[in-house]
Amino acid sequence: MSAILKVENLSKAFSGVRAVREASFEVEQGSITGLIGPNGSGKSTTIDCISGFQRIDAGRVELDGDDITNLAAPDVAHAGLIRTFQNVRVYDSFDLLDNLLVADAALGGLHWYDALMRTRSFRSVSAAAEARASALLDLVGLSRLIHAPATVLSYGQKKLLAFAAAMMARPRLIVLDEPVAGVNPTRINELADILRKANAGGISFLIVEHNVEFINSLCHKVIVFEQGRKLMEGPPDTVRNDPRVLDAYLGIAPASGASPAEAT
Structure with a gap:
């Protein structure tokens, strides 16, 4: 499967503090890819850089083979990458x-x-x-x-409206920032079904989310960040059972038989 998004050695620092350190990953065409990690792991900075809301210090970003490194946000959108925000905007x-x-x-x-x-x-x-x-x-x-x-609209409905707005331009890739934060369980299930339908229609997704259960149930691949670096990536079952992921979230080694999904 070819990549719709390639991120190579992306680095970003703020006042000398390195928020993202040589992070590299891909989002496959037609996939739903999750990006998870504890607070401060660099997830939000990474998608800000990818979508043109922050300039990167080093690295390269490609969208479907086109170099979009450090394009302004409107130009990134016109290229076919649209993002939503954790704080819903309608x-x-x-x-x-x-x-x-x-x-x-x-x-x-x-x-x-x-x-x-x-x-x-x-x-x-x-x-x-x-x-x-x-x-x-x-x-x-x-x-x-x-x-x-x-x-x-309720808060959850406003998130659905923001998602519909992102779909208006027929983007090639949509980056969702915390789409289910503050949303009730019923609305979370509705959104999951909507994303599956949109994905079946040809839209690729990169989803940043703290709700690991939502990510594991929806995504084809999960990327894990820790301290500004990519810790690992793989299918949800592989990520769920990797002791490094539990250690990144809780700072402890997993007990025998326990999984990161159970601990979170």
Whole structure:
């Protein structure tokens, strides 16, 4: 399977503190890949660098064979890598449809004003955009609220809306930052099903998440970071049973017969 994302020897420091140290990994085309690790392991800095929100100090990032190293975030998005954020970002006063149309306008080179005011530039592409927005809201189970303001949504529903917005541009890879943090178990199961459907439709995912059970149940491969470095990677079962992972999370060697999944 070919790689949609290649990260080679990525390094990043802040005021002399090395947050990421020569990290290398790949995300395979058509896969759902998890990125886990204890707090301070460099996960968030890594995806900030990959998605253009931080400049890297050294290393290389490729998206489907194209060098995107240190491109600005809008250019990374136009190249086909879209990310979401742990702190959900939606326009509360806009209805759900307009939230998605604004996202589509921004990624299509238009201004958010074009979407809200239905300018001539926007109207030329609006029919297709509205049809896609409607389909995505149906995918995430929010179609009945298409004309409701986003402020009526629960926190979990806002995360679903943010995910739908990320899908508007038909990205090649979506990076999800803590997608189930603060979300109730029912909504977590719904999101897992939605991600599987989107993945079956051809979207690749890199998911940063502290919920190890969610990652293990969903991902084809799991990458583990510790102290700014890649500790290991492999299928969920392999990672779950590796004593280094438990040691990274808890600082202790596993008891006989115990697994990292049981301890976390």
